[in-house]
Amino acid sequence: MMAHIRYATQGEVSLENVHPFTRVWKGVQMCFCHNGDCPTFAPGVVSWDDASKTPLLGKTTPKDVVYHPVGDTDSEAVFCAILNALNAEFPEGLPTLPVLHEFLALLCNEILADRMHETIFNFLLGCGQYTMFAYSWPGARPGSQVWNGLHYIVREPPFTTAKLLDVDYAIDFSKVTVPDDCVAVITTKPLTEEPGWVEFKPGELIMFNKGKPYRTPKCCEAAEREGRGLRSKCATFKCTSSPSLTRMYQQKNTPTPPPLDLSSTSLLSSSPSSVAVATSEPPSTTTTTAPALSLTDNPTNPPFRLAPSSSLPPISVSSILSASASQSKPTADATAV
Numbered sequence: 001m002m003a004h005i006r007y008a009t010q011g012e013v014s015l016e017n018v019h020p021f022t023r024v025w026k027g028v029q030m031c032f033c034h035n036g037d038c039p040t041f042a043p044g045v046v047s048w049d050d051a052s053k054t055p056l057l058g059k060t061t062p063k064d065v066v067y068h069p070v071g072d073t074d075s076e077a078v079f080c081a082i083l084n085a086l087n088a089e090f091p092e093g094l095p096t097l098p099v100l101h102e103f104l105a106l107l108c109n110e111i112l113a114d115r116m117h118e119t120i121f122n123f124l125l126g127c128g129q130y131t132m133f134a135y136s137w138p139g140a141r142p143g144s145q146v147w148n149g150l151h152y153i154v155r156e157p158p159f160t161t162a163k164l165l166d167v168d169y170a171i172d173f174s175k176v177t178v179p180d181d182c183v184a185v186i187t188t189k190p191l192t193e194e195p196g197w198v199e200f201k202p203g204e205l206i207m208f209n210k211g212k213p214y215r216t217p218k219c220c221e222a223a224e225r226e227g228r229g230l231r232s233k234c235a236t237f238k239c240t241s242s243p244s245l246t247r248m249y250q251q252k253n254t255p256t257p258p259p260l261d262l263s264s265t266s267l268l269s270s271s272p273s274s275v276a277v278a279t280s281e282p283p284s285t286t287t288t289t290a291p292a293l294s295l296t297d298n299p300t301n302p303p304f305r306l307a308p309s310s311s312l313p314p315i316s317v318s319s320i321l322s323a324s325a326s327q328s329k330p331t332a333d334a335t336a337v
Contacts, residue, residue, distance in 0.1 A: 002031050002126055016071035020126070021079050023067055025086060026094055027232030028128050032082075034075035035148050035188055036120030037141065038111065041077040048077075057107050058085035058244055075123075082107055082125070089244055093237030094230040096260050097131070097207065098217035103242050105205045108135055112203075122150050122200075124186060128230055131223075132208045134186050136200035150200040151190050154211060156182040162192040182211030221260055 002020045019033035039045065040055070047053035048069065051062045055077060066087060067080040085107055086095075095103065104125070112119055121137040138149030157180070159173035177183075186208070190197040200206070207214040209223040223229065229238070240259035249256045 002033055002124055002132075014071065017073045017076070019075060020124070021076050023079070023083055025083055026235035028094065028230050028235075029126070030083065031126035032075070032079040032123060034078065034121070034123040036122050036137070036139070037118070038074040038078050038121060039115050039118050040111070041074040041081070043072045043074070046077055055081045056084070057081045057110055058089055058103075060084045060088040064088040078111065078121075078123075089242055090239045093235045093239050094232060095239045095242065097209070097214075097220035097224040097229045098260055099239060099242050099245070100127070100230070101133070101205065101207050101214070101220045102217045102245055104133055104135070106244060106248065108137070108203070108205060112137060120148050122148055122188070130210045130228055131230065132186075133205060134200070134208065135205045136202065138200070138202055148188060150186060150188065151197050152184055152186045152200070152206070152208075152213065153190070153192075153194070153196045153198065154182065154184050154213065155196075156211070160194070162194045164192055165190065184208045184211050184213065217257075224260060 020031045021033070022029065022031050024030065045053070046055045048065075054062060054065060056062070056065070060081070064087065065084050067083040069076040069080050082104075086103075089095075089103060108121070111121060119137060120139040120141070121135065123135050125133040125135075127133065134150055134152070136150040138147060140147050155173060155177075159177050159181075161170055161172045161174075163170040185191070204215070207220055207223075209220075209228055212223075214220045214223060241256075246256055
């Protein structure tokens with residue numbers, strides 16, 4: 001379930017601009033909500049009627065654009081740009097979860113590259129019935145004391161009672177769950193007085209699959225092997241590699257990770273319950289470092305795109321933490337995403 005209370009910093013207050021936004025990609029229901037500001041995708045900066053101002057991510061070209069916004073928010077523009085990039089990157093089928101995790105991280109770096117210090121980019125991306133990606137690039141708007149980031153908590157047996165922070169209300173989760181339930185709650189700030197809330201690190205992308213967090217592409221292999229990857233009746237081929245990721249490793253002179261062997265993957269349909277089997281690999285703090293990306297000029301009717309540039313340093317964990325540390329962090333007081 002995804003819910004969002006919109007502050008409406010960009011775009012009109014209208015039904016078209018209400019989060020979450022939904023689209024279908026290759027037979028998979030995709031949902032997206034965003035908390036923050038993406039000035040590179042703001043109304044007036046981008047235009048979907050003008051090829052020179054159409055936001056293009058990854059290897060998307062103007063002829064690849066099939067997803068367009070209905071409203072006029074930066075959030076929906078980013079969502080459509082991500083979907084167009086996915087569609088251009090994987091024309092033959094659906095990516096495995098490890099490949100999807102790494103490619104989304106690459107897109108996030110690309111979105112941030114041009115105006116990193118002005119961007120607040122916290123989002124939830126639902127991919128099908130069981131999988132959700134959450135990403136956080138936190139910050140506070142100019143003149144605001146509200147810190148916009150992401151936190152999560154995983155609730156699993158033994159369930160306890162939790163009390164809300166802002167109202168006098170408590171709930172005993174042992175009375176509203178079954179013994180094998182596992183639920184992840186992702187919010188802008190902690191909602192309850194209980195241990196277990198975890199704040200996202202700046203630039204951290206986490207996949208949640210049936211209640212469990214998976215922080216790295218390697219961790220995502222467990223969910224894919226158990227048949228809990230993206231599934232569709234119209235796209236049965238699984239892409240175990242990505243041209244953009246392969247090119248990134250070549251530029252870094254780093255060996256490309258071997259593709260996931262799906263020969264032993266269970267293709268049995270997953271139960272609609274919220275049971276999840278966690279990977280045995282401990283969470284890693286390693287974040288994929290993508291090459292730096294910036295605006296580039298194209299003299300022949302240039303599309304508005306973010307492309308590799310040697311003039312900017314790569315976005316790495318150290319630069320992300322440094323950029324975040326340069327902003328004073330007020331007390332979190334944002335509405336939950």
